[in-house]
Amino acid sequence: MSMENDKVLRTKLDQLECHFTWALKKDDMDLNRLDEQFKLDVEKKxxxxxxxxxxxxVKFLQGFQEEALSNLMTSLKLYKECHEEEFNKSLIVTYGNLAWINxxxxxxxxxxxxxxxxxxINENMSSESSSVPEVLGEKGWTFRRFxxxxxxxxxxxxxxALDLEPEVGKxxxxxxxxxxxxEYGEFTIENSPVIKQLRRAIETNPDDDVLKVLLALRLVMYKSYEEAERLVExxxxxxxxxxxVLRYAGQFFNNKGSMDRAIALLKNALELSPNTSFIHHQLALCYKMKKIQLLQKGNHHVRGPEVQxxxxxIIYHLEMATTHATGFIKAMSDLALHxxxxxxxxxAEEMFQMTFETAKEKNDNLHVVHFHYAEFQxxxxxxxxxxxxxxxxxRKMNxxxxEGKRSENNLKRxxxxxxxxxxxxxxAYGILGFIHKEKGEKTQAIECYEKALSYGENDEYLTNLCALRLSI
Structure with missing residues (x-):
């Protein structure tokens, strides 16, 4: 193909609505995790x-073009088994992907x-492909999953998509x-956009039990425990x-402090999805809470073997989580701490250094690594x-x-x-000065930095003090 024809063809391809044009960056994804997850999703049909x-x-990004083409042909075949229409708007994304892979x-x-x-397909539509609800829905789903x-x-x-078709359940x-x-803003249970939309979603999808457990997890944030537990059960x-349902229910009982119930549910989920990093991570968090509960009972010498x-x-499940999802920063840094x-x-030091490098490269959860490294030190x-x-x-980062709140409490302590x-x-007064400064409490910060300087010279305290005085 000549360069001119190739340029014309690329211009047409760039106008399509599909995975190849949605600016999905390879560096933003864990391709191995996505590959495993989508294969499991295929089994669920x-x-x-x-x-x-x-x-x-995902296969295309991994360099397996033949497999990518095969998956797209399977997608097309499954659609045609359920629909007679060859030029339905639901096929815009599939046809676009097929054009690109070819x-x-x-x-x-x-x-x-x-x-x-x-x-x-476009000829029979009154709007652009980018405004078709089916395209918007698949695009939204893709962004969420990738x-x-x-x-x-x-x-x-x-x-x-909802503005165009407000009654559609999906x-x-x-x-x-x-x-x-x-959404994690300062809301009440009455005006929370998440709770309102989850209730609306359950109305339009009454058989979707995942939505019910998600609603329960959010209701707990507003101390609506009875309704939350009813929904989960x-x-x-x-x-x-x-x-x-099992993994989110496990998360619910973990948050509630019912560790044995949470662990049992997550182990059931793990039997169904053995290579899921999320479930391994949740199990590690459950065992962490169980360890804390045990240590709080005292008599550490007697309980030593049980704690071990x-x-x-914890270490086993964190290792499994990081094996099944390379670049899982939270699990990696927690594993290093353990x-x-x-x-x-x-x-531990080797693992932390690798985690710092990965977090910086991916711009992902670097504050979590700093927190776990502080705990380690x-x-x-x-x-x-x-x-x-x-x-x-x-504390400065997030x-x-x-982790930011825990860091502040630990510094204060x-x-x-x-x-x-x-x-x-x-x-010590310098630390308190830092906390007040970060919280925007300038008067208290100045008082602390002045005390800190009165007991010893420190260029950092002096710089912060001058800056604070100038800002008032």
Whole structure:
């Protein structure tokens, strides 16, 4: 094909609505995790044409073009088994993907053929492909499944589809889940957009038990425990073998503190989806909570072997989570911390350095790594100076996160303990100054930095003090 013809063809391909034109960046995804997840989804036979479309694109990114083409042909075959119409708008994405994969394989005749099929569908529509609810729905689903970085885009797509077809259940469900992933503002149970949309989604999808468990998880945030538990128990009764229902129910009972129930449900989910990193991670979190509960009972010497057994379970499930999802930052940094708890300090340090590098490369959860590294320094290496440094980094990066709040509390506890021992500890007042400064409490921050400087010279405290005085 001549360069001029290739340029014309690429212009037409770029105008299509499909995975190849949705700016899905390879660096934003864990392709191995997606590959495993979509294969499991295929077995469930839910939205198979959609799943095969997504799996095809993953295979393309992995460099397996023949497999990508095969998956797309399967998607098309499954659609035709259920529908007679060859030029339905539901096929816009599949035909677009087929045009692109054939272009990359230099099958230009087939590429042009699928382009023509998309054009024929467009001729019968009054709107652009980008405004078709079926396209918006698949786009929203794709953004949600491929990376957390695309959650906002997913929400926008489902909202547009819902504006066009407000009574359609799958758009209501998609928008509800997208909101669940993105909305964490200061709301009441009455005005929470997530709760309102989840209730609406359940109305339009009364048999969707996953939505009920998600609603329960959000209701707990507003202390509506009775309704939440009713929803979870009803979902488990109706869908006892649904892996998503089981894993979210496990998360619910974990949050509630019913660790044995949570672990049992998650193990059931793991039998259905053995290679799911999310479930392994949730099991690790359950065992962590069980370990904390055990340690809080005291008598550590007697309970030592039991605590060690639980710690072994935590490490096993974190290792499995990181094996099945490379680049799982939260699991990686938590695993490094637990290596430290096992007194395997060199292995912990090595794991932390790898996790820091991965988090920086992916721009993903770096504050979590700083928090776990601070915990490692404080509890395993007894290096309070380095712990303080990394708690501060975590607090600066993400103050509203669980790790950010824990870091602030730990810094406050360290500072207050030091002041109780020595009322002239300048560094302790410097820590309190940092906390007040980060919270925007300028007057209190100035007072703390002035105290810190009165007990010893420190250029950082002086710089912060001058900046604060100038800003008032």
């Amino acid at each position: 839910e939205n198979p044409t959609q799943i095969y479309n997504a799996l095809a694109y 272009y990359h394989m230099k099958n230009y005749t087939e590429c042009e053929s699928y382009l023509q099929k998309v054009l024929k 990376s957390f970085k695309y959650y906002e885009k997913s929400k926008e797509c489902f909202k547009k 758009w209501n469900a998609g928008y509800a889940i997208a909101l669940y992933r993105t 009803a979902a488990l009764e109706r869908s006892p073998d649904h892996p998503h 057994q639980i710690r072994d379970q 290596y430290g708890e096992q007194h395997d300090v060199s292995r 404080f509890h395993c290496k007894r290096d309070e100076v380095l712990a303080i440094k990394h708690y501060m980094e975590c 103050p509203g996160s669980y 360290i500072a207050e303990k030091r002041i109780n021992k020595n009322t002239q500890d300048g560094e």
